[in-house]
Amino acid sequence: MTRIEDEFSRFEHEGWERVANKYDSVWSSLTRQFIPYLIEQAQVSAGMSVLDVACGPGYVSGAVRKLGAIPFGIDFSEKMVAIANKMFPEIRFVQGDAQDLPCDEASFDRVLINFGLLHLSHPEQACAEASRVLKSGGKFGFTVWAPPPENPGTKIVNDAVEAHADLNVQLPEGPPHYLYDQKQECRTVLEQAGFNGSSMIYETRLVEWHLPTARYFFEAERDAGVRTAGLLARQSPERLSAICTAIEDGVRHLFAVMSADEIVERLSADPWSSWDILRVSRITPWTLRLGSLS
């Protein structure tokens, strides 16, 4: 049974139970793209036991199983666990809290968390739990989002929220939206959790995300997100409409038909210049941050 002990965790839990059925179709096309990087950097190979924390629909587990590793998935949302069990019936998924793992010490070769840490009230506790359940020489890998301006996708939402949202609404306080966005901070947290900081790999990866319409991003945040959705749900109709328009405009102005390489080139040459836009399409740099224990 999952223990939900603080207000932020309760908020997150209710949110994930609410959007569990939408997460896969709305966000997985983005978040799944980081899984190959994650498992490559964590050096997952056949025969390894791999704990997939905050597993959602179970894609990390599915990917490591294809490599011949033995996955085990944990998520605090009952609905997510049911979805994962349905999608990957050959893999074991159970309900549990990333901050209080229902696992013995030194029982896994790898612990992986794809976009889970930033949903926790105490992410450093989840790092300590990862360290506890890893065998000696095991590795811990995780992804979090890169902050703006490194990350044009998040910049669009941030700018729209900062310009139009009422930020004084009641929302439970959570960790920073852009967790561990400084390398040294990340290293310190991992060292305090028991990892060898000098073995840390800290990388930023860019992927392309294809959006069907300019409004899709706003609708995804509003209808299939948790934290930003909570903020949006507390806005007046006028403010919500202004945020929607700003995100839509931001998408139109940024998501041109460009490859990830072109986007990187443009960003480094002239960040936030007005680009010629052909039609709504793709991109967004998102971040892969990795830590490991040796």
Ligand SMILES: C[S@@+](CC[C@H](N)C(=O)[O-])C[C@H]1O[C@@H](n2cnc3c(N)ncnc32)[C@H](O)[C@@H]1O
């Ligand atoms: C952004 S989704 C990522 C899902 C999956 N890892 C993926 O790559 O698609 C975040 C997941 O974290 C789970 N989660 C949030 N807080 C959690 C906690 N305290 N313990 C376990 N899972 C949690 C949510 O239920 C949700 O499935």
